[in-house]
Amino acid sequence: MAxxxxxxxxxxxxxxxxxxxxxxxxxxxxxxxxxFELSLFEVGFGTGEADxxxxxxxxxxxxxxxxxxxxxxxxxxAVAVVVGVMSFSLVVSFLIHEVEVGxxxxxxxAIWPYALPPAVAGFVFFFLLHPDLxxxxxxxxxxxxxxxxxxxxxxxxxxxxxxxxxxxxxxxVIFMSASMNNIPGSLTETARLDGVGRLRRLLWVYAxxxxxxxxxxxxxxxxxxxxxxxxxxxVMTQGGPAGATNIxxxxxxxxxxxxxxFGVASAKSVVLFLIVGGLMYVQFRVTEKHAYYxx
Amino acid sequence: xxxxxxxxxxxxxxxxxxxxxxxxxxxxxxxxxxxxxxAALASLVLLLxxxxxxxxxxxxxxxxxxxxxxxxxxxxxxxxxxxxxxxELEFYRYMLNSLVMASVVVVGKLVxxxxxxxxxxYYRVPYKDIVFLFILFTLLLPxxxxxxxxxxxxxxxxWNNTVLAIxxxxxxxxxxxxVLRQHFLSIPPSLVENxxxxxxxxxxxxxxxxxxxxxGILVGVSVIIFVYAWNQxxxxxxxxxxxxxxxxxxxxxxxxxxxxxxVAWALTMTGSVLTLLPPLVLLxxxxxPLLETFSIQRK
Numbered sequence: 001m002a003x004x005x006x007x008x009x010x011x012x013x014x015x016x017x018x019x020x021x022x023x024x025x026x027x028x029x030x031x032x033x034x035x036f037e038l039s040l041f042e043v044g045f046g047t048g049e050a051d052x053x054x055x056x057x058x059x060x061x062x063x064x065x066x067x068x069x070x071x072x073x074x075x076x077x078a079v080a081v082v083v084g085v086m087s088f089s090l091v092v093s094f095l096i097h098e099v100e101v102g103x104x105x106x107x108x109x110a111i112w113p114y115a116l117p118p119a120v121a122g123f124v125f126f127f128l129l130h131p132d133l134x135x136x137x138x139x140x141x142x143x144x145x146x147x148x149x150x151x152x153x154x155x156x157x158x159x160x161x162x163x164x165x166x167x168x169x170x171x172x173v174i175f176m177s178a179s180m181n182n183i184p185g186s187l188t189e190t191a192r193l194d195g196v197g198r199l200r201r202l203l204w205v206y207a208x209x210x211x212x213x214x215x216x217x218x219x220x221x222x223x224x225x226x227x228x229x230x231x232x233x234x235v236m237t238q239g240g241p242a243g244a245t246n247i248x249x250x251x252x253x254x255x256x257x258x259x260x261x262f263g264v265a266s267a268k269s270v271v272l273f274l275i276v277g278g279l280m281y282v283q284f285r286v287t288e289k290h291a292y293y294x295x
Numbered sequence: 296x297x298x299x300x301x302x303x304x305x306x307x308x309x310x311x312x313x314x315x316x317x318x319x320x321x322x323x324x325x326x327x328x329x330x331x332x333x334a335a336l337a338s339l340v341l342l343l344x345x346x347x348x349x350x351x352x353x354x355x356x357x358x359x360x361x362x363x364x365x366x367x368x369x370x371x372x373x374x375x376x377x378x379x380x381x382x383e384l385e386f387y388r389y390m391l392n393s394l395v396m397a398s399v400v401v402v403g404k405l406v407x408x409x410x411x412x413x414x415x416x417y418y419r420v421p422y423k424d425i426v427f428l429f430i431l432f433t434l435l436l437p438x439x440x441x442x443x444x445x446x447x448x449x450x451x452x453x454w455n456n457t458v459l460a461i462x463x464x465x466x467x468x469x470x471x472x473x474v475l476r477q478h479f480l481s482i483p484p485s486l487v488e489n490x491x492x493x494x495x496x497x498x499x500x501x502x503x504x505x506x507x508x509x510x511g512i513l514v515g516v517s518v519i520i521f522v523y524a525w526n527q528x529x530x531x532x533x534x535x536x537x538x539x540x541x542x543x544x545x546x547x548x549x550x551x552x553x554x555x556x557x558v559a560w561a562l563t564m565t566g567s568v569l570t571l572l573p574p575l576v577l578l579x580x581x582x583x584p585l586l587e588t589f590s591i592q593r594k
Contacts, residue, residue, distance in 0.1 A: 004487055008420070010421075012414075016411060017426055032441045095335060099328040099333060111578070119543035119544070138363050227437050231529070
């Protein structure tokens with residue numbers, strides 16, 4: 001049997017792997033382990049002295065209503081972002097799939113937000129919807145809504161959700177379009193001949209075939225909602241008003257670098273790790289399940 | 296047609312022109328697609344483009360205060376705004392810092408990952424699958440998960456406010472290793488066997504055979520890494536000071552400095568457009584290899 005593994009020198013292989021492994025250990029694994037360790041200590045501000053406190057930091061999290069609110073907000077935010085971005089992107093990708101003229105142009109105009117720096121997204125929306133000076137503020141207020149996300153929690157929450165969805169559409173369209181292109185043309189023809197309408201074809205024929213891609217995207221979008229949205233909060237709302245947009249990552253940042261609560265912040269890191277780990281595990285199981293009937 | 300669309304459309308138009316397609320045929324095919332579908336698609340795409348178009352328009356005006364859609368006409372202040380932002384308010388420094396950071400991360404990640412993948416795919420050594428999993432597992436450890444210790448580690452190394460702080464921690468790349476491995480596994484084994492018979496060493500094989508055969512993938516991966524590095528916000532924000540700060544964080548500075556006059560918004564939008572430009576240009580130019588690379592990532 002032909003094999004690619006023609007080289008056998010162990011020290012050469014080790015040398016080739018060394019840079020990646022070294023960086024992984026020093027900057028990824030060791031700090032992650034250390035975060036777990038630190039979460040068991042109370043770290044003195046300034047002195048850096050650490051007192052072992054066991055699970056005290058976790059108990060603090062369990063009893064902090066502020067942290068509970070932050071967890072709840074983040075879950076709501078993630079659900080809103082995942083549902084919002086995936087429905088919007090599915091429609092856009094489907095329409096691109098349906099046309100012949102201008103396909104390439106539509107595709108580029110839909111995937112470009114993938115390149116959009118999150119802080120730029122934040123500043124542009126800050127400008128568009130500024131309660132006093134925004135370009136869209138007066139047109140929206142004509143519908144009887146008082147645009148005031150500086151003091152209205154629900155509005156601020158809605159705003160960061162919209163921005164987060166906007167920025168993530170590009171990434172989703174990239175994968176959804178590729179997945180739709182792999183659907184056999186014969187299937188589309190059969191559905192057409194059977195008189196299946198567009199919407200039903202999308203929901204009952206395409207979506208099931210695309211389910212491995214959709215599962216992958218659901219996980220990637222959730223991870224994005226948890227970790228990739230810091231800049232929006234930092235630029236637009238700073239977690240406010242009154243904690244209405246204080247999602248976990250912003251909360252963690254504030255604890256670590258504004259309050260210097262290193263022990264508690266590390267406990268929050270560990271909680272975040274458990275969440276990502278859980279999500280990756282779910283993705284793995286879902287993909288594994290779907291692998292049997294292809295797609 | 297918008298500016299972006301026009302730029303993006305150039306290759307398509309050229310192709311059409313060369314293929315000699317008539318406007319009439321195009322209209323007929325448009326009708327075949329269904330005009331309603333095109334109308335729906337065009338409005339959705341416009342919705343996606345609208346915020347950035349506003350930013351572009353505002354960056355050409357003297358005052359950024361526009362309180363209504365009627366004010367959305369380009370002004371005559373383009374040169375003045377971009378000059379003021381880039382030169383007088385020194386936004387070019389942040390752009391350069393971002394460029395340095397992103398370029399170092401792209402080159403570093405590519406080199407380090409190519410070496411690792413060479414070992415993973417072409418060496419018969421024990422435990423290499425475990426090492427591969429060990430590298431992949433780092434996907435579970437984004438910056439927030441190791442935030443405090445990483446901050447203390449980098450500070451302890453004395454790297455605060457150095458380029459090392461915003462590049463070295465990014466050099467290990469599970470995604471790059473994964474994509475390159477998939478690609479190398481699709482290259483016929485006979486190539487490496489012949490190379491070995493001819494006495495070609497592993498590094499020479501990488502340099503002379505693998506890299507020339509992987510140009511598309513390497514371009515695609517480079518764009519992905521560049522966009523990823525350029526769009527890093529939280530880590531540079533906390534670990535480097537103003538001297539080395541990146542464009543995204545610099546936007547906040549720009550707004551602060553411009554706040555003195557009533558032109559703050561025009562200049563902030565100018566900075567926003569500038570910050571968006573490099574990754575956007577790469578995406579548009581290299582969309583084909585980028586899309587191909589993504590299709591490997593999903594396999």
